[in-house]
Amino acid sequence: MSFEQVLNKKAFINGEWVDAKSGNTFAVTNPATGDIVANIADCNADDAQSAVAAAKAAFRPWANKTAKERCQIMRNWFDIVMTHDEELAALLSTEQGKPFAEALGEIRYGAAYIEWFAEEARRTYGDIVPSHKADARILVMKQPVGVVAAITPWNFPNAMIARKAAPALAAGCPIVIKPAEDTPLSALALAQMAKEAGVPDGVINIVPTSTAQVVGDVLTTHNDVAKVSFTGSTDVGRIIMRNGAQTIKKLSLELGGNAPFIVFDDADIDRAVEGAVASKYRNSGQTCVCANRLYVQAGIYDEFVTKFSEKVAELKVGGAFDHDVVLGPLINKKAVAKVEELVGDALEKGASATIGGRGSDKGELFYEPTILRDVSRDARVLREEIFGPVAPVIKFDDEADAIALANDSEFGLAGYFFSNDLGRVWRVAEAIECGIVGVNEGVTSAVEAPFGGIKQSGLGREGSRYGLDDYLELKYVLMGGLAQ
Numbered sequence: 001m002s003f004e005q006v007l008n009k010k011a012f013i014n015g016e017w018v019d020a021k022s023g024n025t026f027a028v029t030n031p032a033t034g035d036i037v038a039n040i041a042d043c044n045a046d047d048a049q050s051a052v053a054a055a056k057a058a059f060r061p062w063a064n065k066t067a068k069e070r071c072q073i074m075r076n077w078f079d080i081v082m083t084h085d086e087e088l089a090a091l092l093s094t095e096q097g098k099p100f101a102e103a104l105g106e107i108r109y110g111a112a113y114i115e116w117f118a119e120e121a122r123r124t125y126g127d128i129v130p131s132h133k134a135d136a137r138i139l140v141m142k143q144p145v146g147v148v149a150a151i152t153p154w155n156f157p158n159a160m161i162a163r164k165a166a167p168a169l170a171a172g173c174p175i176v177i178k179p180a181e182d183t184p185l186s187a188l189a190l191a192q193m194a195k196e197a198g199v200p201d202g203v204i205n206i207v208p209t210s211t212a213q214v215v216g217d218v219l220t221t222h223n224d225v226a227k228v229s230f231t232g233s234t235d236v237g238r239i240i241m242r243n244g245a246q247t248i249k250k251l252s253l254e255l256g257g258n259a260p261f262i263v264f265d266d267a268d269i270d271r272a273v274e275g276a277v278a279s280k281y282r283n284s285g286q287t288c289v290c291a292n293r294l295y296v297q298a299g300i301y302d303e304f305v306t307k308f309s310e311k312v313a314e315l316k317v318g319g320a321f322d323h324d325v326v327l328g329p330l331i332n333k334k335a336v337a338k339v340e341e342l343v344g345d346a347l348e349k350g351a352s353a354t355i356g357g358r359g360s361d362k363g364e365l366f367y368e369p370t371i372l373r374d375v376s377r378d379a380r381v382l383r384e385e386i387f388g389p390v391a392p393v394i395k396f397d398d399e400a401d402a403i404a405l406a407n408d409s410e411f412g413l414a415g416y417f418f419s420n421d422l423g424r425v426w427r428v429a430e431a432i433e434c435g436i437v438g439v440n441e442g443v444t445s446a447v448e449a450p451f452g453g454i455k456q457s458g459l460g461r462e463g464s465r466y467g468l469d470d471y472l473e474l475k476y477v478l479m480g481g482l483a484q
C-alpha cells in the first residue's frame with residue numbers, strides 16, 4: 001500500500017502548504033529500520049504566531065456557519081478519511097511502527113471521532129429556565145470557546161488528533177495543532193483531507209516542529225488562544241498547566257497512566273488471560289491505558305502465569321508490514337532504555353522473567369514481549385508507566401488487598417478487573433480510583449464512551465456526549481423589560 005499520495009512535507013497554515021519561515025527542516029524516521037521517511041518543515045515561534053493569527057481570523061466565519069453546515073463538512077472529511085484509510089494506515093505504520101492492521105484500526109477509530117462529532121455538532125442545546133422575574137426570561141446558550149491549541153503524542157498520531165480536532169470544529173472552534181516530533185506525518189495527512197472536504201482556510205492549522213517547547217510556549221501562552229487540549233505525559237502536562245495559568249486558558253489534559261489489572265479467583269481465567277494480552281501488548285505496550293501492573297489472587301497465580309506465558313509466546317515481533325506481526329518497535333532509543341532500566345530493577349529485586357526480558361534481534365528498537373513473575377512490591381515497574389511490552393505479575397491475598405494495591409498510585413486513568421461475583425463487581429467498580437474501568441474486558445476505548453482520568457492522569461473527557469462540553473462556553477442571558 002502506497003502512502004505517497006498522503007505524504008506532506010510542509011506546514012499547513014491558513015489553508016496553504018508552507019515552508020518554515022526559517023527554511024529549516026527535520027527528519028522523520030521509521031523506528032523499525034531507522035530510515036528517513038521525509039524531511040519536513042521545522043516550525044518555530046514565528047510560524048506558530050502565524051498559525052494562531054490564521055485561526056483567529058477563521059473563527060467567526062466558521063462559528064457563524066450553521067451547525068448543519070459544519071456537520072456536512074465534517075461528514076465529508078470522515079468519508080475522505082475512510083476512503084483513504086489504507087494509505088493513512090501505511091503512513092502511520094511507517095512513522096510510528098505499529099503493525100499495519102493495528103494502524104488501520106487506529107485510522108478507523110480516529111475517523112469515528114470525526115463522524116461522532118459531526119453528529120454532535122447539531123445537538124449543542126441550550127436552556128430556557130423558569131424566570132425569577134415576571135418581566136424577564138432566563139436563557140442559557142452554548143457558544144464556542146474560540147481558538148484551540150492542541151499538542152499531541154506520538155503513540156496514536158492519528159486518533160489523538162481526531163479526538164481533539166473533531167469536537168473543536170463541531171463546536172465552531174478553529175484549531176492549531178502541534179503534533180509530536182516523531183510522528184507529524186499523520187497530522188499533515190488529516191489536514192490534507194480536511195481541506196479536500198471543504199474545511200475553510202485557517203480552521204485547521206498544523207505546525208510540525210523538532211523544538212516542542214518553542215512552539216508549545218507560543219500556543220500555551222498566546223492571548224488569542226482560548227483553550228489548550230494536551231495529550232501526553234503528566235510531566236509535560238504540568239508545564240502546559242503552568243503556562244496556561246498566565247492567561248487562564250481552558251485546559252483538557254489527557255496524561256499518563258499506571259493501570260492496575262486485577263484477576264480474582266472467581267474469574268474466568270482464560271478470559272482474563274485474553275484481556276491481559278489485549279490490554280498489555282497493544283501498540284507494544286505504548287498506550288496510556290495499557291495494563292501496567294497485574295495483580296492475581298494467590299490461589300490462581302501459578303495457573304494464570306502459565307496460561308498467560310503460553311499466549312504471549314505466540315506474539316510475533318517484527319516490522320509493520322511483516323506477515324502476522326503483532327508487536328512493532330518502540331518509538332526511540334530513550335524508550336528502549338527506560339524499559340531495560342525498569343526490567344533490570346525488577347530482576348535485581350527478585351523477579352524472574354517467564355518469557356522475554358530482553359531486546360529483540362529484529363532491530364535495536366524492538367523488545368521481546370515480557371512477563372515478570374514474583375515482582376517485589378517496591379519494584380519501579382509498579383510505580384512508573386512502563387510504556388513497553390512488559391507485564392509485571394504480582395500475587396495478592398483478598399479483595400481489600402487488591403483494592404489497596406490498585407489505588408496506591410498518583411495516577412487514575414484506566415483500571416481493569418476480572419470477576420464473576422456480582423457483588424464483588426459492584427464493590428470493586430465503585431472502589432477503584434480511575435476514570436475508565438474495564439470489568440471482564442481488557443480494551444475499553446470507544447467513541448461513544450467518555451475517555452479521561454482522575455488524580456494526576458488529567459482533566460476533562462474526550463469522546464462521548466460529554467466531549468463537546470470542553471469546547472463550549474455557557475452564556476446566561478437575562479432578557480428583561482418584557483412587561484406590557
Ligand SMILES: NC(=O)c1ccc[n+]([C@@H]2O[C@H](COP(=O)([O-])OP(=O)(O)OC[C@H]3O[C@@H](n4cnc5c(N)ncnc54)[C@H](O)[C@@H]3O)[C@@H](O)[C@H]2O)c1
Pocket residue numbers: 151152153154155156160178179180181212213215216217231232233234236237239253254255256257287288289385413457458
Ligand atoms: N491520557 C491519554 O489519553 C494519553 C494518550 C496518549 C499518550 N498519553 C501519555 O503520553 C505519554 C507518551 O507520549 P509522549 O512521549 O509523546 O509524551 P510527551 O509528554 O513527551 O509529549 C507529548 C507532546 O508534548 C510535546 N511537548 C514536549 N515537551 C513540551 C513542552 N515543554 N511544551 C509543549 N509541548 C511539549 C511533545 O512534542 C508532544 O507533542 C505517556 O505518558 C502516555 O501515558 C496519554
Ligand SMILES: O=C[C@H](O)CS(=O)(=O)O
Pocket residue numbers: 155156286287288289445451
Ligand atoms: O494511549 C492513548 C489512547 O488514548 C489509547 S486508546 O486507543 O484511546 O485506548
